Amino acid sequence: MDLKLKGKTALVTGGSEGIGKGIALWLAREGVDVAICARRAGPLEATASEIAKQTGRKIVAIPADLTKDADAKRFVEEGHKALGRVDIMVNNAGSAPGGIIEHLTEADWERGLQLKFMGYVRCLRYVLPIMVKQGGGRVVNLIGNDGVKPSYWEIVPGAANAAGQNLTLSLAGQYGKHGISFVAVNPGPVRTERWAGLVDAMARDMKIPREQADKLAPASIPMGRIAEVDEVAALVVMLASPMMAMVNGTMIEIDGGQDKPLMDRFRDRPGG
Numbered sequence: 001m002d003l004k005l006k007g008k009t010a011l012v013t014g015g016s017e018g019i020g021k022g023i024a025l026w027l028a029r030e031g032v033d034v035a036i037c038a039r040r041a042g043p044l045e046a047t048a049s050e051i052a053k054q055t056g057r058k059i060v061a062i063p064a065d066l067t068k069d070a071d072a073k074r075f076v077e078e079g080h081k082a083l084g085r086v087d088i089m090v091n092n093a094g095s096a097p098g099g100i101i102e103h104l105t106e107a108d109w110e111r112g113l114q115l116k117f118m119g120y121v122r123c124l125r126y127v128l129p130i131m132v133k134q135g136g137g138r139v140v141n142l143i144g145n146d147g148v149k150p151s152y153w154e155i156v157p158g159a160a161n162a163a164g165q166n167l168t169l170s171l172a173g174q175y176g177k178h179g180i181s182f183v184a185v186n187p188g189p190v191r192t193e194r195w196a197g198l199v200d201a202m203a204r205d206m207k208i209p210r211e212q213a214d215k216l217a218p219a220s221i222p223m224g225r226i227a228e229v230d231e232v233a234a235l236v237v238m239l240a241s242p243m244m245a246m247v248n249g250t251m252i253e254i255d256g257g258q259d260k261p262l263m264d265r266f267r268d269r270p271g272g
């Protein structure tokens with residue numbers, strides 16, 4: 001199927017590593033020019049030139065810290081200027097500390113919401129007027145299944161995700177008349193550096209060996225494994241397509257059918 005993405009342009013936040021890098025690469029393979037941001041300029045520039053070399057597309061690296069409103073504004077403005085227009089906005093940069101309420105400080109809650117929720121709000125605040133002016137656009141918010149499948153050991157990501165999901169659905173109601181459509185993608189566990197950090201937190205909070213913590217998520221997923229970056233990137237790129245514009249104001253889980261309470265059961269009875 002032709003996704004009709006050739007010649008389109010996209011902004012991808014958190015595009016230097018992990019899922020964001022995968023999304024930028026897969027978009028570029030479909031013929032999209034992409035601007036990516038992250039805080040560290042070194043890995044960001046390395047990723048941009050790696051993707052440009054592989055795909056022949058224009059990949060623009062713009063260092064920015066999305067916990068800062070001025071950086072979000074600059075990313076959107078410089079990305080727009082470099083690409084000429086913004087057909088697709090992928091909000092992806094985010095992380096929120098895992099852990100149980102007893103271990104989470106005021107600063108942990110603040111940090112989780114500042115990036116994972118407010119980072120998305122900031123970029124949208126600056127990109128939506130551009131999309132309105134150009135007569136349309138597509139927003140894909142990479143969120144997380146914690147927002148719809150809560151678990152007590154991931155309550156900060158859960159709260160930030162639920163807020164982002166609500167934002168996605170709310171804005172769809174407002175901007176459809178401008179030809180701008182919104183969808184949220186909710187991954188479960190995906191094999192990235194960030195996931196390794198969450199496993200560490202689970203081992204600490206559940207007081208179990210790390211090796212056992214690493215088996216908890218696969219035990220809760222009927223597919224018996226966590227997702228790969230390429231699988232999530234492929235879904236995001238498909239949803240970014242203009243062919244998917246009517247998939248609006250909704251969200252889709254990509255978590256292999258994860259049943260989170262099974263993680264708890266497996267912790268208590270690892271033998272089954």
Ligand SMILES: NC(=O)c1ccc[n+]([C@@H]2O[C@H](COP(=O)([O-])OP(=O)(O)OC[C@H]3O[C@@H](n4cnc5c(N)ncnc54)[C@H](OP(=O)(O)O)[C@@H]3O)[C@@H](O)[C@H]2O)c1
Pocket residue numbers: 013014015016017018019020037038039040041043064065066067092093094095096115116142143144145186187188189190191192193194195
């Ligand atoms: N991995 C999972 O299992 C999983 C599951 C569900 C949902 N998700 C969601 O998927 C998204 C991507 O996750 P990931 O695992 O790919 O993360 P990752 O591997 O940690 O990559 C995060 C990216 O965001 C950038 N970043 C971090 N803080 C930033 C900031 N303040 N401003 C701008 N960029 C920033 C990082 O670069 P710098 O460090 O240089 O800034 C990096 O490029 C996140 O929103 C996450 O919540 C992930």
